[in-house]
Amino acid sequence: MILFITILLVLIGTAYIFLQQPKFGKKSSGIRLQKIKQSPNYKNGQFQNLSHTPNLAEGVGYYTVMKEFFFGKSKRSKPSITLPSQKTNLLNLPPDENVFVWFGHSSYFMQIDGKIILVDPVLSGSASPIQFTTNSYKGSDVYSPNDFPAIDYLFITHDHWDHMDHSTLLKLKPKVKKIITGLGTGAHLEHWGFDTNKIIEKDWNETIELDNGFIVNTTPGRHFSGRGLKRNLALWMSFVLTTPTMKIFIGGDSGYDSHFKIIGDTHGPFDVAIIECGQYNRYWKYIHMMPEEMVQASIDLQTKKLLPVHWGKFSLSLHAWDEPISRVTAEANKKNIQLITPMIGEAVNLQTPASSIQWWNNIDLNILYYKSVTNTFLPSVILPLN
Numbered sequence: 001m002i003l004f005i006t007i008l009l010v011l012i013g014t015a016y017i018f019l020q021q022p023k024f025g026k027k028s029s030g031i032r033l034q035k036i037k038q039s040p041n042y043k044n045g046q047f048q049n050l051s052h053t054p055n056l057a058e059g060v061g062y063y064t065v066m067k068e069f070f071f072g073k074s075k076r077s078k079p080s081i082t083l084p085s086q087k088t089n090l091l092n093l094p095p096d097e098n099v100f101v102w103f104g105h106s107s108y109f110m111q112i113d114g115k116i117i118l119v120d121p122v123l124s125g126s127a128s129p130i131q132f133t134t135n136s137y138k139g140s141d142v143y144s145p146n147d148f149p150a151i152d153y154l155f156i157t158h159d160h161w162d163h164m165d166h167s168t169l170l171k172l173k174p175k176v177k178k179i180i181t182g183l184g185t186g187a188h189l190e191h192w193g194f195d196t197n198k199i200i201e202k203d204w205n206e207t208i209e210l211d212n213g214f215i216v217n218t219t220p221g222r223h224f225s226g227r228g229l230k231r232n233l234a235l236w237m238s239f240v241l242t243t244p245t246m247k248i249f250i251g252g253d254s255g256y257d258s259h260f261k262i263i264g265d266t267h268g269p270f271d272v273a274i275i276e277c278g279q280y281n282r283y284w285k286y287i288h289m290m291p292e293e294m295v296q297a298s299i300d301l302q303t304k305k306l307l308p309v310h311w312g313k314f315s316l317s318l319h320a321w322d323e324p325i326s327r328v329t330a331e332a333n334k335k336n337i338q339l340i341t342p343m344i345g346e347a348v349n350l351q352t353p354a355s356s357i358q359w360w361n362n363i364d365l366n367i368l369y370y371k372s373v374t375n376t377f378l379p380s381v382i383l384p385l386n
Helices: 002-019 030-037 062-071 166-175 185-191 259-267 291-301 323-334 362-373
Strands: 099-102 108-112 115-119 151-155 176-182 199-202 207-211 214-219 238-242 247-250 270-276 303-309 338-340 347-349
Touching (some): 151 166, 176 185, 176 207, 185 199, 238 259, 270 291, 291 303, 291 323, 303 323
Parallel strands (some): 115 151, 151 176, 176 199, 247 270, 270 303
Antiparallel strands (some): 108 115, 207 214, 238 247
């Protein structure tokens, strides 16, 4: 009994020390916490979704999920070869072009009307507090923080490890001019040494006037947050970015719900909607959309072009690595929705994206791998309408 108690105390102590590492961030306190408590979306000590949102689907328990995740015969897979990629020189882009560059998963770069924008950068090779777990696919980490110019606007949609990477943010810190995020997330950033004056934290349905012609409207998602043991102490976000020439929907993680239609009716139509399409499962269908629902969300938003993210870098669910984009492509073709689907690192002109092949298909993957390693690159990808 004494041995058991000793071992238990050691484990508890080890876990406590582990959770004190800076990368876990900080809980809100003081004036920030008081502001959070005044939010209409904060109840019973945590932020709430607009609709009732169970963590798991009805009739599903965590035991079932863990058993399937670790021992089930699922389609969970990683790419069989190194992913093809391009290495765009972000420091020397034509200043008059509106450019998008995807880094895999939900990390991406935009140059819009002369402003440099970065969203949810995760460049450390891992989406977990334990570095050797949840590693990125081979070939998906071709950029480092050194490759970036000064960043006018850094958007953080929420504080999950696959969207808010401590290591990456520390290295980018000297380059960041302004950070736009949800209530509570600023506590992490301040804990990591970011200047409070650079952090803009907002609730849902607020307006931020950034610079002349650049406006952000904060909008909801249907998800959750948390870097430690307790969830929903910071708010998860999506954003409407209006620039002098474009209107872009920056979607964070979200289950499908009526908020997409409301955002479309209020702020649409959009030139481009950037929406998650991966890491879904019927077990947690309320917090991550199925690919077909993602296409419906784009219809609700009234977007001209749809750019799927949240895939192609990490295996965080039970599906095959390329299943999300394959299902989205099939559904988008049925609904006559235009998709932009670049390779990692490929520069896409958002106003005039070119045509190319579906690079994730096995045959095309081998072709593109050869082309990428021989420095023969293909143009941006946009799938034609049926």
